Amino acid sequence: MDREWTEQDLHTFVRNAQAVFEEVSLTPAQPGTGWQDEGLQVDYELRGGRVDCVLHRSIQADGKMWQLQMTAPLAGNVLPEERMTPRERELCRDDLSHDFLTGVYNRRYLETVFAEVLAECATQGRSAAVALVTLDDGQKLRDSYGQPVMDQLHCFVANQWRKSFDTPEKRVVCRLTGSVFVVGCLDVTASQLAQEMQALYNAMPRECITTTGMMRRIQYTLSCAAAGMEDGCTGWKDLYEICDRRLRTLQAAGGDAVSCAG
Numbered sequence: 029m030d031r032e033w034t035e036q037d038l039h040t041f042v043r044n045a046q047a048v049f050e051e052v053s054l055t056p057a058q059p060g061t062g063w064q065d066e067g068l069q070v071d072y073e074l075r076g077g078r079v080d081c082v083l084h085r086s087i088q089a090d091g092k093m094w095q096l097q098m099t100a101p102l103a104g105n106v107l108p109e110e111r112m113t114p115r116e117r118e119l120c121r122d123d124l125s126h127d128f129l130t131g132v133y134n135r136r137y138l139e140t141v142f143a144e145v146l147a148e149c150a151t152q153g154r155s156a157a158v159a160l161v162t163l164d165d166g167q168k169l170r171d172s173y174g175q176p177v178m179d180q181l182h183c184f185v186a187n188q189w190r191k192s193f194d195t196p197e198k199r200v201v202c203r204l205t206g207s208v209f210v211v212g213c214l215d216v217t218a219s220q221l222a223q224e225m226q227a228l229y230n231a232m233p234r235e236c237i238t239t240t241g242m243m244r245r246i247q248y249t250l251s252c253a254a255a256g257m258e259d260g261c262t263g264w265k266d267l268y269e270i271c272d273r274r275l276r277t278l279q280a281a282g283g284d285a286v287s288c289a290g
Contacts, residue, residue: 033089038096049098050080057086057093069136072102127203129179130186138202142212143264145197149214150262157221157256157288158212158264160271161189164249164283166207176240181248182207184236192228211252218256218288225252226286249284251275256288 038054045052069084079102087094125137133142149156163169163185170178186201186209193199193211202210213221229250236246253274261267278287 033087035090035092035094038087038089038094042096045098049100051097051099053095053097055095057095127186130183130203132186132190132209133200133202135202135204137200138204138210138212138264141197142200142202145214146212146267147263150257154215155217155257156212156214157216157218157254158210158267158271159218159221159225159252159254159286159288160204160268160275161185161209161211161225161250161252162275162279163207164251164279169246169248173238173244173246174240177238177244177246178207180238180240181236181246185209185248185250188232189228192224216256217258218254221256222252222254222286222288225254229286251278251283252286253278254286254288 042052042054071082071084073080073082080099081102083096083098085096087096125133125141127134146156146158148154163181166178169181182203186203189201189209189211193201193213198214200210200212202212204210211221211225213224216224229252234247234249236248238244238246253271255261255267255270255274257267259266259270261270274287274289278285
């Protein structure tokens, strides 16, 4: 689903999928839901004594976001996690919390674990800050080099930040969607997080050597916008909205910078 889709494409896909899945639905995404993740999400639900596998995905078509959901029954009446040994269950939960491409935490971890930690910080009056990080001109890079090269670039960028932010529930790096990452840190203000990220960014290489096909040296820059609880935030949603606004302002000014202002 990496190509551009039209609404007609989506409705054709739904008709074809109905031959495979028990339930298929396509609905417009609700306005005001903020960022959208086009990655596939998998859930298991116990319904009426049987286990259903439910697939979700957000897809953009003709300039609008759509929510696609497909459901199919599994054999048996016990949730997959309940069939596992404790060690298998631990490994499965760990896999579900990480982005399959870059290895950093994913949206699921951000929303189910770290978002709760941020909410607790707000309740306790404890400092916390997050930053949105994105590749400048990501679409232009993708058009120039293709998706396989972009995948390597995403891994390279994720690893640059993971070196310094990889303490679960305290200092984390998450892949939000596409070329957008989140750096989250407890017990710091937005200004402190921005200063640390600026120092790290100054020391980062600004090119990535890719090995897909012919070896290439890909030049890149990043834009990073931070926000903290001191900005009047009560949790992840507030922090995201302020970061997103600041990031757009930063990119409009040319990007290649770290900021907690705007």
